[in-house]
Amino acid sequence: MGSQNAFLIDLNLCIGCEACVDACKAENSHLTTEDGAFSAASYTTLLEKEDLYIRRMCMHCEYPTCVSVCPVGAFEKTDLGPVVYHYEKCMGCRYCMQACPFNVPTYEWHKTKPRVQKCHMCIARQRVGQIPACAEACPTGATLFGTREDMLKVARQRIADEPDKYISHIFGEKEAGGTSVLYLSPVPFEKLGFPSNLPNAPLPNLTWEVLSQIPRFSVAAAVLFYGVWWIIDRRIEIDQSNAPTEVAKLIQKGNEQ
């Protein structure tokens, strides 16, 4: 896990030029949309809040809910860090969208063969040694790319160097077990619309605690139900047959002798 890549997004440095958005569109051959909303054709967008530009994209969780919930394993957390989607497996149940704590996956609602769409952290570029298109395009260094450990180091250094410019919180360091997109901000994250009620434990643990009990439960229940059936069945059988049981016969024999 140590060498996994991550983004560091510094809201203090973002000037809202949207070079990242344009680079992302070019890389993924997406058309420019007028409303600029987060959608199946816009993997990243800039939101303006509290005089800051907040870049939104897939968080590439360390313990992704989409990977955990997909019944057919159409999502994969790759060794490089990106969480990627395999269309050929997807059956379109949209549990990934429902379960994502950041509401990231989007859907091609108007297609008859719809795909789930989301940022893939330019995994193809990463595989050939390039950095993701958005990080390459960013003129101010507001989107920085590197190993997650390095990005955390840089973030901590920035907070330590200029404590009056940053709040002492790296969003994504611990949230939902940690993400591969880390944010630095001058104002508390909940004011910017970041989810503030996420546990720090990985979310998939919540279901695995229950699911992992199933084999044990099933065996125990099968034995219990069969046992209950057998005991009651035997009792009815004894009640109904007027003939004495083997044991009763033996006792009777003993008494006679």
Place this chain on the structure above:
Amino acid sequence: MIKLPFKITFWRALLAFVWMGGLYALVVRFTQGLGAATNLSDKFPWGLWVGFDVVTGVGLAAGGFTIAGAVYVLHLKQFYPVLRPAILTAFLGYLLVIVALLIDLGHPLRIYHPFLMRNPHSVMFEVAMCVIFYTAVLTLEFSPIVFERLGWKKPREWLSKVTIPIVILGVILSFLHQSSLGSLYLIMPSKLYPFWYSPMLPIFFLISAIAAGCSMVILESHLSFQAFGHRLEINVLRHLGRVLLVLLALYLVLKIQDFMTRDIWNLMLLPRMETLVFWLELLLGIVAPIIMLSIRRIRLSTTGLYVASVFTIAGFLFNRLNVTITGMEASAGIHYVPSWMEIMVTLAIVGTMIFLFALVVRYLPIFGIPLNHKSSAAARSAPLLTPSPQSAELMSASTPPYWSKEDC
């Protein structure tokens, strides 16, 4: 061929209307995508079809495994007269849940994918497996009724030998997926409103499904008594009423205990949409039937049982729709109202369910001896309605003999 007397009644006209509407919606959905037919969006990916047709539908069919388990595993033969209606409801219910799932899935033709691409960490995978295998179990539980009607003795005998293992398998599969429909939401602690998000979701879903399943049996018995003059097994329903009371009381106690553990009392009077529907769900769906069934006179009366079961079912619907829709709205940041096409497809599925139930009840030995003389006269012309010898024997004898193990 099915010979329906084609008199146009209000209900038949209504059914034709929702079928036409549903058909139109399906054409739109399959030619232009889910977005054209539904009000679903990236912010609200699961709507009425998942919330009602699938999650609620599976719960309402829980009477099948409950009654089968009571009759065969616990040997509670007093429930035998409602076994067949309960199994029929479950069998048709699950078939229609699968139809609804095929409509909602983005890639319905890939519905077999979970068999090949298993992800044991996914609750959805587990639910899919259980629903598929339980539908197979229901087919086996239902088929003896068909064999009986066709006079096929061999397959019926063969099946009767494995009745107990099949029923036990059905009960286990049902415990698993009824609770897992609640577990689907365990991974969303930050998204589902605190009234409904709870680590106990699987247990709540299981108990409420069994309660709703029992209520459905009571409701159906009443309705088919009124519609077809089938004998009303009031003594059986009284037993069920008592079971229902215990289940609802258990549910209420666990709910209160859950609120105390999670300490969410401060939310209970907030002026919000969630507060309103939460209180409606709890008071009308749980507390009201508990009070009704606690009063002996009401529990023993036909109407009292009927009203209590209607309240329970309404509360169950409220609960499932609150979990799947209302409880998700705050975190999604939008208010979801289903499109008319979503509603039409749902109504068409409900209509189909009632239609098929009425049809099967007419041609297969599901309910006991008809009370209505008219329908028994009709039965003579088409000898299909003759009740099975076993059930007839059971119902006519004042002290029923130990029922045949071959019966299913």
